[in-house]
Amino acid sequence: MNEYKELLFEISRSNRRACSLPQSDVPTVSLKEKFTEKFVREEPANLPEVSEPQLMRHYTALSNKNFGVDNGFYPLGSCTMKYNPKINEDVARYDGFAHIHPLQPTQTLQGSFQLMYELQEDLKVVSGMDEVSLQPAAGAHGEWAGLMIIKAYHETNNELDVRRKILVPDSAHGTNPASAVIAGFDVIEIPSNEDGTVDLEALKEQVGPDTAGLMLTNPNTLGIFEKDILEMAEIVHEVGGLLYYDGANLNAIMGITTPGAMGFDIVHLNLHKSFSTPHGGGGPGSGPIGVKAFLTPYLPVPKIEKSGEEFVLNSDYPLSIGRIKGYFGNFGVNVRAYTYIRTMGGSGLRKVSESAVLHANYLRHRLEPYYDSPYPQICKHEFVLSGNRQKKLGVRTTDIAKRLLDFGYYAPTIYFPLIVEECLMIEPTETESKETLDEFANVMIRIAQEVEQNPEIVTQAPHYTSVKRLDEVTAARKPVVRFE
Numbered sequence: 001m002n003e004y005k006e007l008l009f010e011i012s013r014s015n016r017r018a019c020s021l022p023q024s025d026v027p028t029v030s031l032k033e034k035f036t037e038k039f040v041r042e043e044p045a046n047l048p049e050v051s052e053p054q055l056m057r058h059y060t061a062l063s064n065k066n067f068g069v070d071n072g073f074y075p076l077g078s079c080t081m082k083y084n085p086k087i088n089e090d091v092a093r094y095d096g097f098a099h100i101h102p103l104q105p106t107q108t109l110q111g112s113f114q115l116m117y118e119l120q121e122d123l124k125v126v127s128g129m130d131e132v133s134l135q136p137a138a139g140a141h142g143e144w145a146g147l148m149i150i151k152a153y154h155e156t157n158n159e160l161d162v163r164r165k166i167l168v169p170d171s172a173h174g175t176n177p178a179s180a181v182i183a184g185f186d187v188i189e190i191p192s193n194e195d196g197t198v199d200l201e202a203l204k205e206q207v208g209p210d211t212a213g214l215m216l217t218n219p220n221t222l223g224i225f226e227k228d229i230l231e232m233a234e235i236v237h238e239v240g241g242l243l244y245y246d247g248a249n250l251n252a253i254m255g256i257t258t259p260g261a262m263g264f265d266i267v268h269l270n271l272h273k274s275f276s277t278p279h280g281g282g283g284p285g286s287g288p289i290g291v292k293a294f295l296t297p298y299l300p301v302p303k304i305e306k307s308g309e310e311f312v313l314n315s316d317y318p319l320s321i322g323r324i325k326g327y328f329g330n331f332g333v334n335v336r337a338y339t340y341i342r343t344m345g346g347s348g349l350r351k352v353s354e355s356a357v358l359h360a361n362y363l364r365h366r367l368e369p370y371y372d373s374p375y376p377q378i379c380k381h382e383f384v385l386s387g388n389r390q391k392k393l394g395v396r397t398t399d400i401a402k403r404l405l406d407f408g409y410y411a412p413t414i415y416f417p418l419i420v421e422e423c424l425m426i427e428p429t430e431t432e433s434k435e436t437l438d439e440f441a442n443v444m445i446r447i448a449q450e451v452e453q454n455p456e457i458v459t460q461a462p463h464y465t466s467v468k469r470l471d472e473v474t475a476a477r478k479p480v481v482r483f484e
């Protein structure tokens, strides 16, 4: 590990810390310049006075209420709650990365530009794309950016007036149709087959001269790889549509195949999922997009480019969709992802995916006798079960999720995807041991038995958490925030 820390330390030292710059290079704004006099307080604000230990106990108590992957198993499907190696945190805290300001002159930020440039190069290989932009701040932001590129491309070809439709399979992540609507397109839903993959006949019926593109989540939210993906790409390309790949589930395919190889034109990746940076609670994230060569003129600006030995910013791309994020994206997340990629290497990333898929299939295999399995086949990095069998005995999936809390587990994603009744969506990730997977499987099996023998213990759960079951209707308006 130390060699990687040294390598990254060297890169960070190419940056000059903001406090070491001449005064003239440091952007400063005085309060008086920024606000008109009438907004400046006359009296100091009446803030609560607390001592340091009071403050410390307050925040420590809050942090103890939190549950994270450092506390325990977190099999939240679609979210890839893998362990985040702490070397990423060490590197993100290097002075050269933490104590800089994005408005410093670019010559004093060469280390950051080198890191972002090299991260883009790595992501090109991982995604099979020709160019990458790190600007999008999250997966959904990347989706929107990609759709704006689809829009700009059709506009350049004078086809935007007719190409209004984005096709989205019903097994897509929920952000896909939402992003398409925000970008101004009409969404057409494509149904899935019994085997959980896109119905090609239905797709053929929907494509036409009004198709702007297809957005595909792959593996889809059932954890199933779209085996007809090459044919789908052909069907959409044939009518002049573009292909967008939701690559947030890259954890299943890293180093094995790429969206580029599958014929896709645009992809987003979720660095905060597959590339191990802490996420949850709304951010920060990083959702870079990659595109094939013919779409590079549309990428956001400024682009980070190399001119001789120097890294420079270039905004001279008249077809660009413009700047979509202040400065350079969420730089701290990108530092962590770059550190992760350097420490894993290409073969390490492949091993991540192989283990993630193995773990999911192991758990699926152990649980299938006890829960309904709507798609009983080899899955990728996650899988879905249904609580229909338990529902017939009066226990809902939400009860099972709450019972899991009694055993110290975060619950899986439930009631999503919408196409599975009483759905449980489980993603164990590659960073868990066989012991953890077995303990979790044993608890899930025990709960299935409780449902048959003593359903109240499940419907009344949780019993051992500090806050008991809340009234779900009032929980949002009258949250219970005190320990009992």
Ligand SMILES: *Cc1c(COP(=O)(O)O)cnc(C)c1O
Pocket: 078, 079, 138, 139, 140, 141, 173, 175, 217, 246, 248, 249, 270, 285, 287
């Ligand atoms: C998480 C996820 C997204 C959205 O990513 P955010 O960073 O939460 O905006 C999109 N698609 C899939 C498949 C995801 O799992």
